[in-house]
Amino acid sequence: MKQKKGITLIALVVTIVVLLILASVSITVVFGDDGILAMAKEAAEKTNKSMENDVEDIGKLQNTINDVTNNGWDVLKVTAVTSADGRTVPVPKGFVASSATGENTVSGGFVIYEGTDAVTDANVENARKERNQFVWIPANGVSLKYAQDKETWKDKTYWYNECKEHWKDEEKLEERTASVEEYGGFYVGRYEAGVEESKDYKNDDNYKGSAENRNKSEGVELPVTKKERQAWNYVDQTNAKKLSEKMYATSTSVTSRLIDSYAWDTICTWLSESDIDVKDSTSWGNYLNVEKYKINGLYAHHTYNGESWTPATQYQKGEFEIPDNRTYTDTEENPRQCYEIATGLSERNKAKNIYDFAGNMWEWTTETETHDSTHQKSESYTKTDGTTYAVLRGGSFCYHGGDGPAAHRSGDCTVSNCYFGVGFRPVLYLL
Numbered sequence: 001m002k003q004k005k006g007i008t009l010i011a012l013v014v015t016i017v018v019l020l021i022l023a024s025v026s027i028t029v030v031f032g033d034d035g036i037l038a039m040a041k042e043a044a045e046k047t048n049k050s051m052e053n054d055v056e057d058i059g060k061l062q063n064t065i066n067d068v069t070n071n072g073w074d075v076l077k078v079t080a081v082t083s084a085d086g087r088t089v090p091v092p093k094g095f096v097a098s099s100a101t102g103e104n105t106v107s108g109g110f111v112i113y114e115g116t117d118a119v120t121d122a123n124v125e126n127a128r129k130e131r132n133q134f135v136w137i138p139a140n141g142v143s144l145k146y147a148q149d150k151e152t153w154k155d156k157t158y159w160y161n162e163c164k165e166h167w168k169d170e171e172k173l174e175e176r177t178a179s180v181e182e183y184g185g186f187y188v189g190r191y192e193a194g195v196e197e198s199k200d201y202k203n204d205d206n207y208k209g210s211a212e213n214r215n216k217s218e219g220v221e222l223p224v225t226k227k228e229r230q231a232w233n234y235v236d237q238t239n240a241k242k243l244s245e246k247m248y249a250t251s252t253s254v255t256s257r258l259i260d261s262y263a264w265d266t267i268c269t270w271l272s273e274s275d276i277d278v279k280d281s282t283s284w285g286n287y288l289n290v291e292k293y294k295i296n297g298l299y300a301h302h303t304y305n306g307e308s309w310t311p312a313t314q315y316q317k318g319e320f321e322i323p324d325n326r327t328y329t330d331t332e333e334n335p336r337q338c339y340e341i342a343t344g345l346s347e348r349n350k351a352k353n354i355y356d357f358a359g360n361m362w363e364w365t366t367e368t369e370t371h372d373s374t375h376q377k378s379e380s381y382t383k384t385d386g387t388t389y390a391v392l393r394g395g396s397f398c399y400h401g402g403d404g405p406a407a408h409r410s411g412d413c414t415v416s417n418c419y420f421g422v423g424f425r426p427v428l429y430l431l
Contacts, residue, residue, distance in 0.1 A: 077253040090183045092253035100124035109353025110136040128227040134187035146180040149265040169261040169367040179429040187428035191343035194229025196221045217242035227344040231423045237364045237390040237415040240424035254428040261367040268407045282401025285358025289400045292324040298342035306330035311420045338398045358406040361423030367391040390415045
């Protein structure tokens with residue numbers, strides 16, 4: 001007999017039951033509280049948390065690296081450089097620290113040059129003439145503060161003394177102070193602002209540095225702070241401010257401005273800590289009463305006969321010995337002999353790598369005061385016409401080093417006044 005193939009009803013039922021049990025177990029394994037999906041979700045969450053921790057750790061590591069290698073400063077704006085005397089200095093992007101002998105210590109004047117090419121003993125002389133330079137002024141807020149110091153220098157304040165306490169210099173003071181506090185200092189122009197082309201001066205309309213063209217802030221070349229340039233004189237305080245601000249208007253690492261009273265006083269304090277005389281600067285400034293010394297470069301000879309000045313109409317160029325024993329005789333027969341020199345022309349006129357901070361040009365600052373009735377402190381002081389006067393610092397080749405030293409304040413020129421004995425100097429604040 002043939003036998004029929006198949007499964008019994010009992011076997012079918014058992015199979016179905018086993019399948020149901022397996023399905024139940026599988027669902028529990030996959031979807032249960034401790035199932036595969038739950039475990040996968042937990043694993044994903046742990047992975048995400050681990051990634052977050054890794055990112056946080058990387059951030060902390062980056063901060064640590066910044067603290068160690070860049071003093072916590074923004075690496076896109078400044079580079080922390082260790083000076084030869086072991087100080088950390090923030091060098092702004094677009095500039096390079098000098099490694100030339102005598103230019104790489106904070107105590108002696110730490111110099112930076114515009115551009116990125118290295119400055120060494122081999123090329124420093126050329127760099128001084130071709131690239132803008134600035135000197136680091138340390139101001140740690142403890143031993144040296146960024147602050148006005150009128151009390152220290154008040155004995156050399158003259159012209160309208162009754163109103164000197166009203167001279168103001170508050171424009172962007174919070175920003176300036178915050179920058180100095182963050183970076184521990186600021187930069188000052190190594191030289192007085194100069195005319196770009198170092199050529200013999202001729203007082204005619206074709207010369208781009210002529211007196212007529214220089215007292216402008218538009219349509220002229222930017223001032224420079226380079227060695228052996230004709231000082232940018234014949235400029236009023238208003239245009240000196242604008243010109244200084246334009247020098248680095250597009251920079252993302254620094255802001256440039258006309259030197260302010262806080263910066264000037266801080267520099268005076270810093271220099272005086274090294275026994276550099278800022279109250280009688282005859283020994284290191286270009287003044288009327290200096291002992292004779294030799295120069296080799298661009299200079300101008302101006303005279304005063306007691307009634308009027310005779311400014312030089314042309315600069316001389318070459319070796320020259322500036323004479324001594326010049327006095328305030330101011331007569332037609334024996335007029336005052338005054339010698340203006342190019343920026344940084346003489347090493348004797350240097351203090352901590354800053355040239356002509358004493359003498360040569362009076363220098364405009366941003367410190368001003370407006371004459372009105374609220375400033376009248378005595379019967380002798382009667383100017384209440386609303387005229388704004390700006391403060392000049394540093395003395396001039398036309399005066400004695402004792403009468404117009406580096407620390408000197410002079411407040412007798414209006415913001416629109418300009419003549420051959422007045423120039424200016426830019427400073428840099430890090431952003």
